[in-house]
Amino acid sequence: MQELIDAIIYAIPYLMGGLGMTLLVSLITVAMSLVIGVVLGVGLIYGPWPLRWVIRLLTDCIRGIPILVLIFAVYYGLPPLGLNLSSFWSAVLALTLFKTAQVIEYTRGAVSSIPRGQMEAAKSIGLIFSKRLRYVIFPQAMRRFLPPWLNGVTDAVKGSALVSLLGVVDLMQAINQVIGRTYEPMPLYVLGALIYFAINYSLSSMSKLLERRYAYIKE
Amino acid sequence: MSATPLLQIARLTKSFGTNQVLKSVDLNVAAGEVVTVIGPSGGGKTTLLRCVNFLEAYDGGSIKIDGREVGYVDNAGGRKRGEIDLAAMRAETGIVFQSFNLFPHLTAEQNIMLGLRQVRKKPLKEAQDIARHWLDRVGLAHKTKSLPSELSGGQQQRVGIARAVAMDPKILLLDEITSALDPELVNEVLDVVRQLASDGMTMLIVTHEIAFARDASHRIVFVADGVVSAQGKPDALMGEVAHNERLRNFLSRFSATAH
Numbered sequence: 001m002q003e004l005i006d007a008i009i010y011a012i013p014y015l016m017g018g019l020g021m022t023l024l025v026s027l028i029t030v031a032m033s034l035v036i037g038v039v040l041g042v043g044l045i046y047g048p049w050p051l052r053w054v055i056r057l058l059t060d061c062i063r064g065i066p067i068l069v070l071i072f073a074v075y076y077g078l079p080p081l082g083l084n085l086s087s088f089w090s091a092v093l094a095l096t097l098f099k100t101a102q103v104i105e106y107t108r109g110a111v112s113s114i115p116r117g118q119m120e121a122a123k124s125i126g127l128i129f130s131k132r133l134r135y136v137i138f139p140q141a142m143r144r145f146l147p148p149w150l151n152g153v154t155d156a157v158k159g160s161a162l163v164s165l166l167g168v169v170d171l172m173q174a175i176n177q178v179i180g181r182t183y184e185p186m187p188l189y190v191l192g193a194l195i196y197f198a199i200n201y202s203l204s205s206m207s208k209l210l211e212r213r214y215a216y217i218k219e
Numbered sequence: 220m221s222a223t224p225l226l227q228i229a230r231l232t233k234s235f236g237t238n239q240v241l242k243s244v245d246l247n248v249a250a251g252e253v254v255t256v257i258g259p260s261g262g263g264k265t266t267l268l269r270c271v272n273f274l275e276a277y278d279g280g281s282i283k284i285d286g287r288e289v290g291y292v293d294n295a296g297g298r299k300r301g302e303i304d305l306a307a308m309r310a311e312t313g314i315v316f317q318s319f320n321l322f323p324h325l326t327a328e329q330n331i332m333l334g335l336r337q338v339r340k341k342p343l344k345e346a347q348d349i350a351r352h353w354l355d356r357v358g359l360a361h362k363t364k365s366l367p368s369e370l371s372g373g374q375q376q377r378v379g380i381a382r383a384v385a386m387d388p389k390i391l392l393l394d395e396i397t398s399a400l401d402p403e404l405v406n407e408v409l410d411v412v413r414q415l416a417s418d419g420m421t422m423l424i425v426t427h428e429i430a431f432a433r434d435a436s437h438r439i440v441f442v443a444d445g446v447v448s449a450q451g452k453p454d455a456l457m458g459e460v461a462h463n464e465r466l467r468n469f470l471s472r473f474s475a476t477a478h
Contacts, residue, residue, distance in 0.1 A: 120274050121320035125334030125386055126310025128302050135333055139324045216366070217324045 007187050011178045018174025019195060025088075025160045025170060029095040030153055036096075037103020042133065044108050055104065062101035068162060070094045075166055091163035095156065102152055110145035111137060143214040150207035154200040161196075171195060223286065225250040225421055226271065226390055230280035232295075233266055240266045242445035243280070248390065248423055253416045255424045255436040259469055262443045264425040265317075268392050271423065272312040273305065284311060284389060310338050313383030314392040317399055319375045321367040327354060327378045328363040331385045339386065353381035357411050373404030380411055384420065391415065393424040409435070429473045433457070441466050 044055045062070070074097075075090040085093065114137055122132040164173035175192045179185045224247035233241040240263040248254050256264045269275040271282060273290035276299070282289040289308060292298045300308065322330050331350035335341045341349065354360055357377035367375050376396055383391055393412065397405045409431050416422060416435055426432055432439055433453045440450040443465045449456060460467045 115320075117316060117318055117320035118322065121316065121322065123274065123306075123309055124272055124312075124314045125382065126306045126338040127334070128306045131337050135337065136322055140322075 004187050007182060007184055008191060010182070011175075011188055011191065014174045014178050015171060015191070015195065018169055018171040021169055021174075022157065022160050022171040023199075025092055025095065025163055025168070026153075026157045028092050029099050029160065030156050032096045033099035033103050033156075034149075037100045038107050040100070041104040041107025041111065044104060045111055046129075059101040059104050062097055063105075067094070067098050067159060068165070070098055071162055071166065087166040088163075088168050091166050091168050095159060095163070098159075099152065099156055103149065106145050106148050106152070107141075109148075110141035110143075113144050114140050140217055143211075143217050146207070146211050146214060150204070150210065153207070154203050157199055157203070158196065224248055225252075225285060226423065227283040227286075228267075228271075228280070231267070231270065231277055231282060232279040233263075233270060233275060233277045240445055241270070241277070244442070244445070244447055246440060246447060246450075248421060250389075250421050251419045252438065253420075253422045253424065253436045254438045254440060255426060255432040256440045256442055257426065257429065257432055257469070258442040258448070259465075263445045264442050265394055267442065268314070268394050268423060268425050271390075271392055272309050272314055274314070284308070306338070310334070310386055311389045312392060313386055313388035313390070314394060315376070315379045315383050315396045317395040319367070319372070319379045319399070321375055321378055321382070323367050326364050326366055327359060327370070327381075330367070330378055331382045334382070334386050349385050350381075353385045354378070356414070357381045358407070371404060372400045373407045376400065376404075376408045377411055380408070380415075384415065390421045390423060393422060393426070395425055395427065397426070397428060429470070441469070443469070 040055050040058075043051050044059075045052075047055070065073070071091060071094040074085070074094040075087065078085060078090070118136055118140065119132060122136040127135065160170060161172040163170050164176065167173070169177070171192060175188050179188050182188070226246075226248040228244055228246040231241050231244040231246075232239065240261075244263070244267055246254075246267075256267065258264050266275060270277045271284075271289065276290060277295055279295045281295060287308070288294065290300060290305065292300055299305070321327075322333065325333065328347065328350045331353060332346045335346035335349055336343070339346075351360065351363060354363055357380055359374060359377055359381070362370060362374060362378075367378070370378065379396070396412075397408050400408065405428070409428065412422070412424070412431075413435050422436075424432070424436065436453060438450060439453050439456045441448045441456065441463075449459050449463050449466050451459060456466075457470075460470060
């Protein structure tokens, strides 16, 4: 028992560094994919047909590729094209692409679920397009957008463990490094699982509060 | 009636695919006039109304409000007006929808205030005063903080009317506004429209309420097969029945219920 506690105490400082990296990767991925995904999702619904076609193609391609393949494709595929990204940014870019494709779909689903009459009513009182989205469409779409998106945030945290494959020292990689020194995998993997669980459990608890905030909107 | 009509529609055409809904509609509405459009379903009444505030882009002919072409920079089928210009034009025409289309996430008061704040740029206090004034006018002073889901159909439609008129439009378009209502709720909505008419609001109304059309409007326009088939003062139009078979057939379906 004492050995177990010692192993954990020894590991903690390394894991905290890795945890910071995991959170950083997740945060950047979630934030960038949210912004880009919502913009492209709106383009997919309201844009002119060439734009819609390009976005459709992009999301279908990305969603058809396993995320692991996407990570290696970005890491090994971009340098020959003249774009040299660090392993950190390669990993973040790949995760963001993957997540963006999902956010585009959530946005499309949520926005197109709003009855057509809402857009027409918003037009009829003289609101310009951006204000129609901001004051009429988005507040209503939020109720449908949030549940899948918040699930997706926990997926992003879990999925970020894949960056360890490019040598980025996130929580997963930190665990592997400590195990490399102590040769005691079990306590470390259990500890790692608990940390991932703690993050995601608090995220999904927060998401339930957020969802309740929008439950009052009825059609 | 002033010399130049407020709304001028000339040779208006509109097709959906191969189906030509409006073949050539000519219709003028003077300021302060209440004009009711009647006619068989699928005859193009609603499409006509939706072209007036450019919810539908028309194909040919012309629609002018106060002398300005609606939706297009020069003429139909040409370059469309930019987003800001188009929005500003739409703010000058109020429309009330068959299915209310209230914003479900906003209270009655907020539904009315949105356009006042974001389009008319009124200060909060003034926007709220205007919203409450109009809710009072439609008999809903006690429902300012209610969400649409907490209101009956008739009440929702009265908020819909208040939302449109609060913007102080040059012309108010009413698109079968009682068709989705239970029969016992129709009158509370029509009463509001009658009041607006007596206040001098310019209105273009599409309705199936023939009795209402007869007593509330200055002129009735009978639209069938995409053209204005007959029009005139309510009594005069009813007199034309003898010469116009389509009008006769249309009205005969209402004779059982008309008084």
